[in-house]
Amino acid sequence: MTGQTAGSFSFADWKEENVVAADDGAGIARASVVNVYSGTIEARGACEYTIVYHREGGTDGVFAGYERLSGSIAGRSGSVVLEHRGAFEGDTVHCTVTVVPGTGSGELAGVTGTGGFTARHGEESIPYAFEHSPG
Template sequence: MRATGTFDVKSFIPTEVTPEPAITTGLPVGLAKLEKQYEGEITGRSATLFTSAFDQGSGVGTYVAMESFEGALNGRAGAFNFVHSAATDGTDRTDVFFSIVAGSGTGELAGITGTGDLTIDADGTHRIRFDYELP
């Protein structure tokens, strides 16, 4: 099955975390907490832990995000976790990974598995897609 939608980032809160031991690399590492709101065949909200190694000036970096989603896919309600990551050289999005966390589904989404993708249109519209299966 497939569900598509759009989302808005309702909050993006950088969070101070200092890794131990402190190691200096060529890109600064950061952590943020996000809240997202979804519309379309995907409705609901998510809480996200977002980690990145990114250079604002050049646009080069990589992120890894773990999201806890609560809402509905194609009208089936519940909650689940999903993880996604990607890299950029400043112009292209590469090394894309997206996976629904096995065993994390609840309610009508219990047993959900699958993949998906996130994209951002030229006008700034954020899009999400889940390609999923339910028992």
């Protein structure tokens, strides 16, 4: 059975550090993030992002990361790893997420899925959509 999941999440913690600054102004940063999900996904996520800023101090760039969710999806408990890929421009972030195959545990073993979110800087609660199959 395939399910459409919707809800919201918030950043419980965000720690970012610059890793590489280049002469042309482009730079790379790393962020360790804790997310708290509510709705059909009831989970806490630990995420590690690599962020590329198009220029020093810029507000435009791209990112990729992996997040381990621990909790439940549609009432099924366990954990799973999500791959995040996205871009940001100004105060808007667009991100797609995909379940990394073979990372589910407990009742989430074998789960597959994709989804995403659009966030705006300063939002406390970010809506997400996620379509999944139990596996």
